[in-house]
Amino acid sequence: MEPADGRVILFVLIGLALFALGRRFQNMIMLRQVWKQTQRQVTVRRETAHHAVKGLVGVTAVAAFVIWLAINLNRIMS
Secondary structure, three states: OHHHHHHHHHHHHHHHHHHHHHHHHHHHHHHHHHHHHHHHHHHHHHHHHHHHHHHHHHHHHHHHHHHHHHHHHHHHHO
8 A cells, every 4th residue: 555655645746846847837938928028019119209209300390490481581571
């Protein structure tokens, strides 16, 4: 009886160890996927911010041109 009980306990311990290792591996894979997704979001946000700055510079240039034009037309008309 003694050797069989020892084997059962050994198999239970091996099963628990494999379960724990499997959970850690699963957690590592999930964290890696979250990290990849976060990296993609950072890239997209960086591109979005770059496009927003370009748009802001364009609008500023057009506004400056309109103000310059209005000032010059005001001088000519006076």
